[in-house]
Amino acid sequence: MxxxxxxxxxRQTDNRIAVAGTTGAGKSTLCAQLAxxxxxxxxxxxxxxxxxxxxxxxxxxxxVEALTAENRWVSEWQYRAVRPVIAQRAQVMIWxxxxxxxxxGQLLKRTIKRGFGRTELxxxxxxxxxxxxxxxxxxNILWWGWTTRHKLDKLPALxxxxxxxxxxxxxxxxxxxxxxxxxxxxxHTTAHSTIRGxxx
Numbered sequence: 001m002x003x004x005x006x007x008x009x010x011r012q013t014d015n016r017i018a019v020a021g022t023t024g025a026g027k028s029t030l031c032a033q034l035a036x037x038x039x040x041x042x043x044x045x046x047x048x049x050x051x052x053x054x055x056x057x058x059x060x061x062x063x064v065e066a067l068t069a070e071n072r073w074v075s076e077w078q079y080r081a082v083r084p085v086i087a088q089r090a091q092v093m094i095w096x097x098x099x100x101x102x103x104x105g106q107l108l109k110r111t112i113k114r115g116f117g118r119t120e121l122x123x124x125x126x127x128x129x130x131x132x133x134x135x136x137x138x139x140n141i142l143w144w145g146w147t148t149r150h151k152l153d154k155l156p157a158l159x160x161x162x163x164x165x166x167x168x169x170x171x172x173x174x175x176x177x178x179x180x181x182x183x184x185x186x187x188h189t190t191a192h193s194t195i196r197g198x199x200x
Contacts, residue, residue, distance in 0.1 A: 005177070008168075016068070016090045031044070093167050107142065
């Protein structure tokens with residue numbers, strides 16, 4: 001599988017795009033920017049997965065199947081149950097392989113903002129309170145970010161196991177790479193949030 005860098009220009013035929021990255025990498029942010037910049041549909045997978053009370057929705061897999069059967073879409077590449085179908089139906093996968101300190105910094109900032117603001121996320125759910133930040137379990141998003149930080153270190157091998165070798169894989173390894181990719185593909189939008197200009 002050939003891996004391309006941030007200078008890769010998306011082609012007019014690249015109609016199905018997945019964004020991969022561990023927790024805090026910025027998948028949803030980039031998906032929203034791609035959707036607005038390219039005019040493609042985007043539904044945040046977290047909103048399909050989490051029902052009221054953080055319970056998984058029974059319709060999740062069927063909805064992702066339907067979403068990825070469309071001709072044009074942008075999606076995060078996450079949730080083990082649907083990763084195979086997303087990988088096999090996507091034409092392009094963008095790999096947000098930023099340094100862990102950058103990913104964790106973004107995750108910490110997001111968690112604090114949501115926690116103190118009691119931001120409603122999906123289907124009435126809100127970020128757990130501050131007390132949960134100090135508990136070492138999977139309900140603690142910061143703990144989850146730490147324990148899964150190496151989960152995608154060997155992404156090409158994971159894609160090979162899923163028989164998705166025909167994917168165009170674009171690897172972005174820093175915020176500078178993100179800015180370059182945004183410049184090349186005209187993704188300077190205000191959707192969701194912006195690609196930050198901080199140095200890595």
